[in-house]
Amino acid sequence: QVQLVESGGALVRPGESLSLSCVASGINIYSRAIQWYRQAPGKQREWITLITGNDGTNYHDSVKGRFTLARDRYKNAVYLQMSNLKPEDTAVYYCNEPEGQLWGRGTQVTVSS
Numbered sequence: 001q002v003q004l005v006e007s008g009g010a011l012v013r014p015g016e017s018l019s020l021s022c023v024a025s026g027i028n029i030y031s032r033a034i035q036w037y038r039q040a041p042g043k044q045r046e047w048i049t050l051i052t053g054n055d056g057t058n059y060h061d062s063v064k065g066r067f068t069l070a071r072d073r074y075k076n077a078v079y080l081q082m083s084n085l086k087p088e089d090t091a092v093y094y095c096n097e098p099e100g101q102l103w104g105r106g107t108q109v110t111v112s113s
Contacts, residue, residue, distance in 0.1 A: 001025065001026050002025070002026035002027045002100070002102065003024070003025055003026060003102070003104070004022055004023070004024050004095050004096075004097060004102050004103065004104035005022070005023050005024075005025070005104055005105070006020060006021065006022050006093060006094065006095050006104040006105070006106055006107040007020070007021045007023070007107055008020040008021050008107060009092075009093060009107030009108040009109045009110075010109065010110070011110045011112065012085055012109075012110070012111055013111070013112070013113050014085060014086055014087060014111055014112075014113055015084055015085065016085055016111075017081070017082060017083040017084070017085065018082045018085060018109060019079055019080065019081045019082070020036075020079065020080040020082070020093055020107060020109070021077055021078075021079055021080075022034060022036070022077060022078045022079070022080070022095030022104060023075065023076065023077045024076045024077065024097070025076070027097070027100065027102070028076060029076055029077075029078070029097060030071070030073040030076060031053045031054075032053055032097055032099060032100075033050060033051065033052050033053055033097070033098055033099065034050070034051050034069075034071075034078040034095055034096070034097055035047060035049065035050045035051075035095070035096045035097075035098060036048050036049045036050075036069075036080050036093060036094065036095055036096070037093070037094045037095075037096060038089075038091035038092065038093045038094070038109075039091055039092050039094070039106075040088075040090060040091040041090075041091075043091075045094070046060070047060060048060045048062070048063050048067065049063060049067060049069055049080065050069075051069040051070075051071055051078060055071055057069050062088075063082075063089075066082065066083050066084045066085075067080060067081065067082050067083070068080075068081040068083075069081075078095065080093070080095075082109075085109075085111045086111060087111045087112060087113075088111075089109060089111050090109060090110050090111050090112070091108075091109060092106040092107065092108050092109075093106060093107050093108075093109055094106045
């Protein structure tokens with residue numbers, strides 16, 4: 001079964017850090033572009049970051065300097081390291097493989113004091 005599975009979401013306080021994982025099965029993503037999106041309550045899903053097949057990265061301005069992407073080819077995974085989290089980062093976070101139009105089910109991140 002081809003799927004992406006996100007994990008690592010949690011309830012954290014403002015200023016704290018969190019790392020999300022996107023692990024693929026049934027498909028090898030080691031050279032594929034992977035994107036992360038998020039959807040806050042009552043809002044549309046928004047793109048936040050991309051890692052290309054050759055590990056170039058691009059970030060939405062709202063997360064630039066705070067979020068970092070990394071790929072682990074041995075684990076067939078992509079990680080989203082988030083630091084200095086803010087309440088406005090609260091959302092369900094999804095990873096996406098655009099070529100195959102694959103989406104995970106998401107993982108909830110809540111930033112609240």
